[in-house]
Amino acid sequence: MAAPDVIIVGGGVIGCAIAYYLAEAGARVTILERGEVGGEASGASAGILAPLELTVEQGPLLDLCLASMPFHPSLADTLREETGIDVEYLRSGILRVALSDEDADDLHALVERQQPRDVMQWVDAEALGRLEPRLAATRGGVYSPHLHQVNAHRLTQALAQAAVARGAALRQGVAVTGFVTSGSRVTGVRTGEGRMMAGHVILAAGSWTGALGRRLGVSLPVRPMRGQMLAFADFSSPLRHILLGEDRGYLAPKANGFLFVGATVEDVGFRKNTTARGLAGLRRMAATLVPSLAYAEVASNWAGLRPGSPDDLPVLGPVPGWEGLSVASGHFRKGILLAPITGRLMAQWLTQGRTEMPLEPFSPARFAAGAR
Numbered sequence: 001m002a003a004p005d006v007i008i009v010g011g012g013v014i015g016c017a018i019a020y021y022l023a024e025a026g027a028r029v030t031i032l033e034r035g036e037v038g039g040e041a042s043g044a045s046a047g048i049l050a051p052l053e054l055t056v057e058q059g060p061l062l063d064l065c066l067a068s069m070p071f072h073p074s075l076a077d078t079l080r081e082e083t084g085i086d087v088e089y090l091r092s093g094i095l096r097v098a099l100s101d102e103d104a105d106d107l108h109a110l111v112e113r114q115q116p117r118d119v120m121q122w123v124d125a126e127a128l129g130r131l132e133p134r135l136a137a138t139r140g141g142v143y144s145p146h147l148h149q150v151n152a153h154r155l156t157q158a159l160a161q162a163a164v165a166r167g168a169a170l171r172q173g174v175a176v177t178g179f180v181t182s183g184s185r186v187t188g189v190r191t192g193e194g195r196m197m198a199g200h201v202i203l204a205a206g207s208w209t210g211a212l213g214r215r216l217g218v219s220l221p222v223r224p225m226r227g228q229m230l231a232f233a234d235f236s237s238p239l240r241h242i243l244l245g246e247d248r249g250y251l252a253p254k255a256n257g258f259l260f261v262g263a264t265v266e267d268v269g270f271r272k273n274t275t276a277r278g279l280a281g282l283r284r285m286a287a288t289l290v291p292s293l294a295y296a297e298v299a300s301n302w303a304g305l306r307p308g309s310p311d312d313l314p315v316l317g318p319v320p321g322w323e324g325l326s327v328a329s330g331h332f333r334k335g336i337l338l339a340p341i342t343g344r345l346m347a348q349w350l351t352q353g354r355t356e357m358p359l360e361p362f363s364p365a366r367f368a369a370g371a372r
């Protein structure tokens with residue numbers, strides 16, 4: 001197949017990962033980002049490389065997560081060599097803590113039915129206390145030593161820079177406002193700076209993907225799901241592991257010494273503000289897991305809009321009804337984890353016409369009118 005020339009709409013982690021792998025495959029790529037690379041969900045993310053529920057059921061999403069995870073360590077090394085950017089890959093492991101007997105029963109059951117079998121192990125309260133001395137009194141928990149984290153903003157920046165080093169063009173501050181079409185083919189995009197033509201256009205615009213689809217009469221029901229977070233300046237005796245609490249809350253000790261606390265999951269449209277109630281809930285959750293955090297100083301707080309989809313699966317592949325158009329969005333709480341496999345699959349599909357794992361479960365065709 002001839003190398004395509006591709007416009008990618010969106011410079012988040014997904015658009016930048018696709019650009020990186022496409023440029024590696026020899027495609028001519030332009031990323032159009034209306035703001036700054038990593039300026040939306042990708043820069044707001046906690047950067048944990050695990051399904052945060054630790055309970056993703058068997059199926060295509062778990063397969064995708066498991067396929068993506070092993071690429072991260074080598075990607076971190078390659079990106080450092082190619083760009084000088086350290087994405088702060090931290091081998092912290094994850095502890096999911098049981099604070100009640102009921103939690104402990106649930107977690108025991110989770111360990112019993114886990115697939116693959118070796119991701120989590122049960123640890124009793126005493127061993128948990130040794131792993132993480134500042135923890136509240138627990139009923140034990142689950143340890144996943146192989147689940148790690150990165151600095152999500154740096155990962156996004158590094159992917160963009162490495163894509164540029166491989167020949168991609170990056171245009172920041174350029175918003176796509178519409179499309180150029182010829183019959184049923186998309187042949188380019190309209191921007192504030194005029195028309196730009198391309199053999200193929202990929203919509204990787206995160207929570208704003210649905211609005212772009214509507215301009216072409218296509219249903220891509222990606223919707224924003226707000227996540228609020230805060231960072232503690234808690235440098236005295238830092239936590240060593242990512243801690244997961246109840247209701248999907250977590251504490252992530254980052255490489256720069258700050259402790260990230262996240263995150264709310266709220267369906268409030270495009271309102272990207274933090275709220276007193278949201279932040280108070282995060283502080284409460286943190287102090288329940290680690291009581292001394294009740295007195296810790298909050299260094300900063302922020303919110304981001306995760307691109308959610310109706311079935312919580314990403315939306316990947318060719319857009320029905322249009323040639324020359326595809327989509328990569330809807331990664332919800334897993335976009336950082338899923339960036340490498342998404343970039344690889346989209347690049348393989350465009351340059352080779354086949355992929356290392358099936359794209360069909362994620363096809364946007366599932367949202368087409370009449371689709372079952």
Ligand SMILES: Cc1cc2nc3c(=O)[nH]c(=O)nc-3n(C[C@H](O)[C@H](O)[C@H](O)COP(=O)(O)OP(=O)(O)OC[C@H]3O[C@@H](n4cnc5c(N)ncnc54)[C@H](O)[C@@H]3O)c2cc1C
Nearest residue numbers: 010012014034042045046048176206227304334335336337
């Ligand atoms: C608080 C929080 C915590 C998270 N924690 C984790 C985690 O621990 N692990 C994990 O794996 N995931 C996590 N996520 C989810 C993850 O961040 C997202 O799934 C991922 O960043 C989505 O990437 P994206 O590139 O699709 O979207 P975005 O990062 O939102 O990028 C889309 C880009 O498109 C641009 N754009 C939009 N419209 C246009 C247009 N018309 N023209 C040009 N550009 C346009 C936007 O400006 C934006 O930069 C978290 C998210 C949040 C908010």
